[in-house]
Amino acid sequence: MADTSFLNWPFFENRHRELAEQLEVWCKGNLPVDHSDVDAACRGLVSALGAAGFLTHSGTTGQERLDVRSLCLIRETLARYDGLADFSFAMQGLGMGAVSLFGSQEQREWLKQTRAGKAISAFALTEPASGSDVANIQMMAKKTDDDFVLDGEKTWISNGGIADLYVVFARTGEAAGAKGLSAFLVPATTAGLSVEERLEVIAPHPLARLKFKAVKLPRAALIGDAGSGFKIAMSVLDVFRSTVGAAALGFARRALEETLTRCADRQLFGAPMHELQMIQGHIAEMAVDIDASALLVYRAAWTKDTGAARVTREAAMAKLFATDQAQGVIDKAVQIHGGDGVRKGSVVESLYREIRALRIYEGASDVQKIVIARQEISRKQGENK
Incomplete structure (x- = not known):
């Protein structure tokens, strides 16, 4: 355990x-x-x-x-x-x-x-030309007298193809860039919405590319105010970005447990593997990286829960560090397992495939660095005013 x-x-x-x-x-x-x-x-x-x-x-x-x-x-x-x-x-x-x-x-x-688990939901933000650059969304939501009409594509949508409803972000044009986006609630059965392609990845999950062709939505489908889509998306990510770090932490903890079991059971040079100093060094590094990740993840979560309006910096740090360190922890686990570590279907092989996507979705690691740096620069500029 x-x-x-x-x-x-x-x-x-x-x-x-x-x-x-x-x-x-x-x-x-x-x-x-x-x-x-x-x-x-x-x-x-x-x-x-x-x-x-x-x-x-x-x-x-x-x-x-x-x-x-x-x-x-x-x-x-x-x-x-x-x-x-x-x-x-x-x-x-x-x-x-x-x-x-x-x-x-x-x-x-x-x-x-x-x-209640009776309907499956999805977050439809990413487009072919705008992954982490949310402000560059191109999908259009044209206003008419009584409704909105959506045209465009979304891709890499988790639960795409099995979801019962999608939260979709599109450009309504109140202003250029980030200030001209809105969010809509779109049932999967809406006319004009189709699953164009199911996407396969190294750790199988339901993912799809979606097409919206003259999808008519009533005004009641608009979430919040028109033009507030970027704020809504960032607020959602502010809450859930820390949880990506938590998932990485779970993968890393499992990798460490599998490693400890392997090193106790495996005999090498006439003694249990965990008696080798080099192996002990790897185990120590894995344990430190896990605890450091946990501190950042739960600091971000606690900060949000205790009333902080935004935890952009804390959540970005948690996701960046926990996902990157989990990759390293799992890589060490694979190495220590030797040939069994790359055997298809083994626990550590599955973890190796699972962890990689977490360093990309909900803002890739390099994007998190930009977010953190901008927060630090802004803080310093505020001190100098």
């Missing part, structure tokens, strides 16, 4: 420790699932997580705030057991994040379905 002593850190309350314990029991009895049919596995996981009550943490139907520490604890624990389970939980939260934070009462009715 992975180290859980971090739960005694002052970032957490008793309710967080109780949640972690309940989820640990559930994971032991339900994970991992069969990944041979990824779409079916994700649908089953969403349903099971909803029935168990864990998806209630993925969104809010009232005025209460999203608890980021709970989101991080759930993602870390699920990732430690099954990457697809983490994915399924995360997309329910990210997909409906805009509705949780800015949705109308009518739109929030959908949260009853997504939190």
Whole structure:
């Protein structure tokens, strides 16, 4: 079992420790699932997580705030057991994040379905020419007297092809760049919306390229105010970016546990592998990187939960460091496992494929560096005024 002593850190309350314990029991009895049919596995996981009550943490139907520490604890624990389970939980939260934070009462009715695991959600932000550059979105939402008409494409959309509804960002033209975007709630059955291509990646997840051709939406589909789409997207990422670091942390903890077991069981030069000083050095580095990542992840989550309006800097640091360090931890695990580390289907081989995407989605590592640097520069400029 992975180290859980971090739960005694002052970032957490008793309710967080109780949640972690309940989820640990559930994971032991339900994970991992069969990944041979990824779409079916994700649908089953969403349903099971909803029935168990864990998806209630993925969104809010009232005025209460999203608890980021709970989101991080759930993602870390699920990732430690099954990457697809983490994915399924995360997309329910990210997909409906805009509705949780800015949705109308009518739109929030959908949260009853997504939190129960009876509807699958998706966050449709990325386009072929605008990945991390959100302000460069080209998809158009033309206003008419009674509705909006959407035309364009989205790509690399998680849950694309299996989602029941999408939160879609498009250009409504109130101003140039970031100030001219809006967010819309689009049911998957809406006429003109089609799945153009299913995308396969090294760690199988449901991903797709979507096409919107003269998709008519009523004014009630607009989330928040027209022109506030960039603010909405950044606010959602501000909440959920830390949780990407938490998922990476879960992968890294599993890699360390697999390594410790391997080094205790494996005999090398007449003694257990863990008696070799070089192996001890690798284990020490893995443990330090994991604890340092956990401190950054849960600092960001605690800061948001205790009332900070924005945690752009803290969340960017958490995602950057935790995902990059998890890559290193898992690479060490593969190396220590030798040939078994690259055997298809082994735990560490699966972790090696799972971790790579986390350094790209919700803002690639290099983009996080830009975000952090700009925050630091802005802080210094503010001091000099």
